Amino acid sequence: PPQVKSGKQRKVMGVLDIYGFEIFQDNGFEQFIINYCNEKLQQIFILMTLKEEQEEYVREGIQWTPVEFFDNSIICNLIENSKGGILAMLDEECLRPGVVNEDTFLTKLNQLFATHKHYESKETQNARHVMDASLPPHCFRIHHYAGKVTYNVRGFIEKNNDLLFRDLSQAMWAARHTLLRSLFPEGDPQKVSLKLPPTAGCQFKSSVATLMKNLYSKNPNYIRCIKPNETKAPMLFTPELVLAQVRYLGLMENVRVRRAGYAFRKGLGHPVGAAGGPLARGLRGSDPPRLPLRGREGVKVLLSELAFPPEELAFGHTKIFIRSPHT
Structure with a gap:
């Protein structure tokens, strides 16, 4: 909220800077928790984009059409569910007496998520008679919104324990x-x-929850930074690298949400043409208007001559909404 100092109102802006998904040749505990945070951020980006779209339609008096989109809460629950998520199973193994190692942890995950459509391992693949040489032993794979990531469980127990x-x-x-x-x-x-100190996973989960609560209370704007090539050289564009970033930044989901309604909107506040001017004369066979056409009525007169399908356009209180890029 704005802070007041010496009788003047001061606006405060916060910045969250995050690189995005990490998908390496060998992914461990660090990549797992970073990608968990990215799943949560993707969830809030989509929900807040939908919320912003809906509020815009309500403000402009446009009928709101429900938008279908991929809800990644199933992946978030797979990781963070307190009664049976991957982090909960990891904490359970860290605190369990007896012989504890990554093998027992992976075995428990395989039993618990044998039929989960966003989880797989060599054991669950074998049970489904799936031949996949790309998934080695001692690993599990999560189908994140940005793509599939294979995690090596070696080091998960040690890194999750807070030994300070x-x-x-x-x-x-x-x-x-x-x-x-x-x-x-x-x-x-x-x-x-x-009490035993909280595990690294538990602390990270709490930190992410605090971050989500903070973001939900704000009015966010997003700046997506895309690296065109690995060497940061000018005039060099690597399509494969850009495509990967477009996917894991969630840009495709945002575009789908926008295009599910009206992809483009333009203000109606300016004159369209003066009496007898080129725009007025260009209306096929119509009499030139006696006064400049302003705002909503002027745009309606212009577009009525272009014979667009009615479902392509919607007139709000201050904006015109256009459905498709072609229009």
């Missing part, structure tokens, strides 16, 4: 530095807990 000793956190807190205290709040002697 309590006395180190207390030492950081005792430094009396504001930044250090914000980074190590568990070092506060008044908040000492004998």
Whole structure:
């Protein structure tokens, strides 16, 4: 919200800078949680784009047509479900007594998600008699909205466990530095807990939830940055690289949402033509208007001569809405 200082209102803008999906030759725990965050961001981008579209139609008095789009909540639930998601299963393995390793973790995932359409591994493929040499053992694959990513489970248990000793956190807190205290709040002697510290996955999930809550309360604008080539050289365009970025940035989904309604809109606030001017004379056989045609009525007169199908156009209070790029 705007902040007031010395009697003047000051607007505050926040910036969230994120690269996007990570798909490497070998993807581990880091790529898994980064791509989980991207799934959540994609979810909020689509929902807020739909919300913005709907609000625009309501403001302009245009009938709203429900838009069909891919809802990636099924992928988010696969990862974050507190009663049976991948992060919950990982935490369970980290805290379970006895022999714990990545093999037991992967076995549990294979049993739990054997029929999930966005999860697969070598074992689930074998059960379905699928021959796929691209999916090695000790890995699972998630069908993200941006594409399929194969994760190697080696290191998941170790990296998910937060092995920072309590006395180190207390030492950081005792430094009396504001930044250090914000980074190590568990070092506060008044908040000492004998519970096991939260896992890295649990902390990341909480951080993502806080970020989502913050974004939902804002009025966002998006800037999509696309790298045209790997070397950042001028006048060099690599179609395959750009196509991959268009997909994992969610641009296709945004375009589909826009085109499901009226893809283009233009303000109606300017004169269309003066009496006897070239525009008025150009209306086939019609009498020149006596006054300049302004706004909505002027645009209606012009477009009535062009014989567009009625479903291609819609007139709002201040804008004209055009359905297809061809029109």
